[in-house]
Amino acid sequence: MNRSKVEHCPFCGEESCSHQIKLITLRYKSIPITVKQPGYWCDKCGEGVIGGEDRKATQKKLQSQRLQIDGLLTYSNFYLDK
Ligand SMILES: [Zn+2]
Secondary structure, three states: OOOOOEEOOOOOOOOOEEEEEEEEEEEEOOEEEEEEEEEEEEOOOOOEEOOHHHHHHHHHHHHHHHHHHHHHHHHHHHHHHO
């Protein structure tokens, strides 16, 4: 059995909230970053509860993505100024 248990969603109250990994898109300086975010996601309303451990799972990835974006922006600004 590897079905994770289903819980009541704190947002819509439906019993459709379970721990799963969902692809979500965040924005950093208007550039989208897609990460596989584990958390308690609701199948009904799409809202999710992301705990400390779940957040840690994506922190490193997000950090490196942000650095990459900062690098790109610095580079393009430099380029445009010329
Ligand atoms: Zn819900």
